[in-house]
Amino acid sequence: MADNLSDSELISKCIFDGDKTSWEAFVKKYSRLIWNSIHKTFHAYSFSYSREDTEDMYNSIFLALIERDFHKLKQYRGQNACSVSTWLSIVAAHMTIDYMRKDKGHLNVYAGQDDREIWDSIPDTKYRSDKFVETKQMSENLKKSIQSLSTRDRLIYDLLYKKGFSPEETAETLKLPVSIVYSRKHRIIEKIKKHIAAM
Amino acid sequence: MKTDDKKCFSEFEMGAYIEGSLSPEMKEAFENHFASCDHCWSEFVELNRVIIKESDMLAGEVPEHLIKKAVRMFPEKSGLFDIVLKLVRDSVDVVYSAHDITAFTPLPVSGLRSGKIVRPEMIVLKKSFKDIDVQLDIEKVNENICNIRVSVDTLKNRDLIKGLRVELISEGRELVSVPVEGGETILEDIKTGRYAIKISRKWEIVGQISLKLE
Numbered sequence: 001m002a003d004n005l006s007d008s009e010l011i012s013k014c015i016f017d018g019d020k021t022s023w024e025a026f027v028k029k030y031s032r033l034i035w036n037s038i039h040k041t042f043h044a045y046s047f048s049y050s051r052e053d054t055e056d057m058y059n060s061i062f063l064a065l066i067e068r069d070f071h072k073l074k075q076y077r078g079q080n081a082c083s084v085s086t087w088l089s090i091v092a093a094h095m096t097i098d099y100m101r102k103d104k105g106h107l108n109v110y111a112g113q114d115d116r117e118i119w120d121s122i123p124d125t126k127y128r129s130d131k132f133v134e135t136k137q138m139s140e141n142l143k144k145s146i147q148s149l150s151t152r153d154r155l156i157y158d159l160l161y162k163k164g165f166s167p168e169e170t171a172e173t174l175k176l177p178v179s180i181v182y183s184r185k186h187r188i189i190e191k192i193k194k195h196i197a198a199m
Numbered sequence: 200m201k202t203d204d205k206k207c208f209s210e211f212e213m214g215a216y217i218e219g220s221l222s223p224e225m226k227e228a229f230e231n232h233f234a235s236c237d238h239c240w241s242e243f244v245e246l247n248r249v250i251i252k253e254s255d256m257l258a259g260e261v262p263e264h265l266i267k268k269a270v271r272m273f274p275e276k277s278g279l280f281d282i283v284l285k286l287v288r289d290s291v292d293v294v295y296s297a298h299d300i301t302a303f304t305p306l307p308v309s310g311l312r313s314g315k316i317v318r319p320e321m322i323v324l325k326k327s328f329k330d331i332d333v334q335l336d337i338e339k340v341n342e343n344i345c346n347i348r349v350s351v352d353t354l355k356n357r358d359l360i361k362g363l364r365v366e367l368i369s370e371g372r373e374l375v376s377v378p379v380e381g382g383e384t385i386l387e388d389i390k391t392g393r394y395a396i397k398i399s400r401k402w403e404i405v406g407q408i409s410l411k412l413e
Contacts, residue, residue, distance in 0.1 A: 008371030014273075016280070016393055016409055023273045031261045031269065033251055039258035041249040055265060062269040074397075074404060077373065082214025086250065090210050093249040151234040163244065173247045175219045175226070 007084040015070045027062065030088055034061055037092035047100050057099060061092050145195040149188060156184050207239050208232065209402040216243070217250055282324055283411040286342050286391065291322040294413065301325040328406040330359045333398060335408065343391050345412065350383040351398060363405070368395040 005013065005022070010029075013022035038057045042049045065073045076087055146157060152174075159165040159173060160181075167185060171178040208216075208229065215221050216229055233240040282302065283294040296302045302325075307318045321338040336348040353359045365384050367375040369392055377384050379398070386396075391412040398406040 012371035016395060020273050024270045027266060027269045031266050032256060035261040036256045036258045037251045040251055040255060044249045058265055059268065063272055066272060066274065074407065077211070081211035082218050082220065086214040086218050087211060089251040090214055090246060093246060151230050154234050155230060159244070173244060
């Protein structure tokens with residue numbers, strides 16, 4: 001019977017009725033998602049983990065949902081929110097990131113690209129040849145050029161050139177069609193070129 | 200990027216963006232906020248990298264013993280209501296009350312004209328939380344319906360009761376969500392059933408009472 005309930009009803013039955021059958025249905029429905037979220041987060045940070053790490057995480061996530069009188073589970077609201085599965089994936093990712101921070105001290109976060117790639121894509125600027133000499137002035141000018149971009153272009157720039165995303169990953173992140181990212185990419189470089197040339 | 204004092208996004212709002220379920224206007228509001236708030240922007244980019252989609256359930260099946268363990272975690276004695284009330288002919292009776300709830304019936308008063316002693320058909324409940332004290336005055340309208348006055352007070356900084364909202368939830372559905380103007384609000388025509396009254400500040404729950412009306 002618990003299988004036919006909506007996610008909100010299922011959660012409500014766990015919290016307010018103390019209905020163990022609903023909890024069992026909830027655990028079975030979302031176990032795979034949580035299990036996979038943990039693996040994906042460990043992978044994304046190139047974290048070397050054992051099977052025990054994954055099992056520990058899995059246990060702590062389910063425990064966090066129900067401990068202190070369902071403290072975490074009570075935060076979920078059905079309306080004006082994302083789906084339970086997206087929310088649980090976010091909860092699992094956050095907890096896994098915390099675990100890596102606490103347990104192993106440091107995290108392998110983005111190296112970042114220091115805007116290097118954009119300079120390579122601007123072959124005809126006067127800065128290119130003596131790029132190591134005027135680095136400071138260059139980055140000042142580049143900063144100003146970036147500020148002159150539109151909000152969306154600044155975000156696209158950040159993903160493509162600072163975080164080293166592919167246009168496809170950029171499109172997926174910002175929920176934009178890939179074609180838009182390609183055309184904006186071209187425009188962004190043109191704009192920055194023009195802006196810098198005018199300095 | 201400059202800092203901006205516009206409010207940051209919650210886990211749920213971030214989730215809605217990632218799901219692609221936001222309206223174009225909301226999406227634009229997000230982009231504007233991202234461009235000025237490094238914290239939300241890097242959090243959002245990180246989440247995108249690790250959020251799970253149907254297509255990347257690559258880690259295989261969950262070991263059966265772990266599922267069983269998670270099922271067993273369920274607290275056996277939970278799920279009791281903080282308070283169970285029964286609306287009877289001439290009063291509101293307490294069927295069950297958790298130890299941290301104070302429940303009392305206001306003293307009988309004498310009617311103004313008749314001088315007759317009238318017992319108010321209501322009950323008052325109090326529960327204290329970390330920052331706030333909540334009082335529910337539950338007044339019977341008839342044997343199926345009551346009105347609930349929710350009052351919020353604090354012995355600490357009065358600012359703690361600013362910007363609070365009261366939500367009435369039943370069976371996972373939000374029936375009412377209202378700001379607590381001047382520390383109190385009245386929920387009218389509440390039928391018998393199972394409810395949770397949540398008091399929250401922004402996205403954070405600062406107090407909650409679960410209630411069953413019979």
